[in-house]
Amino acid sequence: MSPTAAMLLPMAEDESHFPPDPSLFWQPLVKFGTVDLFGSEMTLAITRPMVILALTVGLLSWWLVATTRKAAIVPSKGQAGTEAVYNFVRNGIARDMIGSRDFLPFVPFLFTMFVLILFNNWMGIIPPVQMPTMGRIGFPIALTLLVYVVYHWIGVKKHGAIGYFKFMLPSGLPGWIKPAILALEMLTFFVTRPLTLALRLFGNMFAGHLLLVVFIIGGWELFLQGGLLSVVSLPAWIMAFAMTVFEALVQFLQAYVFVLLAASYIGGALVDEH
């Protein structure tokens, strides 16, 4: 089985493998054997989502550089398209969430985040790939880790290590409630935020992909049954089409929400007072 063939046939499933299970997302293309990691066995492999991610990074780099290399006052069509996305992140997300005073240094970070997530999410419905990279939790965790480091870093840089914890506490609280509130705030800052950020993106992409597989492969299974069941495959595929359109929206929305929240965390760490 060549890697290309696997990429071209992401939805293909054996009859015995319906309904689809999470092992659907494990698609190693090249295996290098196994290593021992903290007492448990781990396969070393180049997986299909990794290839898709590399592909999107390459395409995005090429497109972004090609359209902005000769950025002019009067934009070309390509530049106008890139500018529309760039403006959306720069003014619609970064400036609104962080404030016009400090937002500019974070624009490259947020813009990269947005285009990378959006393109990879849409890879879940773009043929022949049809595999959302973010359905593998390693990638959302990687991106969340970056956001996590960035907003804590700038928070500590602005308020100081001790000041950062003091900053978490809203002012004007009675003394006895302060420890409880600090515990809650720390839970929010260090656990809830990264956990929800990563899981929201992962969960949406994972579930969305499973949903599409159910309708598309399910339709195929029905079609193979012959007779009356073959006719039922038609509504299943219509449903699959509707779900694909719906997924396109969800995939955009998740990219937007991820970047919006990242910007809000950064903006929250930069405010002067709670």
Added chain:
Amino acid sequence: MQLTASTLTAVPVVTAAGSDDPEATALPILPYLPELIFGLVAFGILYWVVAKYVVPNLEKAYAERTAAIEGGMQQAEKAQEEAEAALREYKAQLAEARDEAARIREEAKEQGASIIAEMREQAQAEANRITESATKQIEAERQQAVVSLRSDVGKLSTDLASKIVGESLEDQTRQSGIVDRFLAELEAGNVRPEVVGSPSDGSAGAEGQGN
């Protein structure tokens, strides 16, 4: 169909191979470490491209665009200022011209009034002069008439008297003295035009007339 069947059977090879693979049965919520690291690297590469090539170019274009728009606005502002200055100057000139016109009109009015007054004065003076000279002339003529009348009356009286009394009063000196005395008396009112020959004084004459 043949193709579909072969491909359908081809895929389970992967999953079948993965069935004894610990990753295939791993919880989907646990990250596959190579993917996590690969994700970090991939993001890093794209971030480097975006931060180094894409964003600076776009921001430069934005700055240039802002500058171009602001430059255009400044130019328009300058033009408007110039136009306003020209209008102000024009209005000032107009007001000045109006003031001058009013001043000239006022001056002309004053001058006219003074000319009229002067002319009136001149006419008055002329009239006065004419009146005076006429009066003088009349007086002179009257004097002349009086003198000539006196000599005529004197001569006539003398002639009349000489004719009446038959006495020739040829002596010029005597004649002149008598006439002069008579005339003086006449002027003094002592002589009344009476019936010649009635010897009476003034009062008697008056009484006689009153009777």
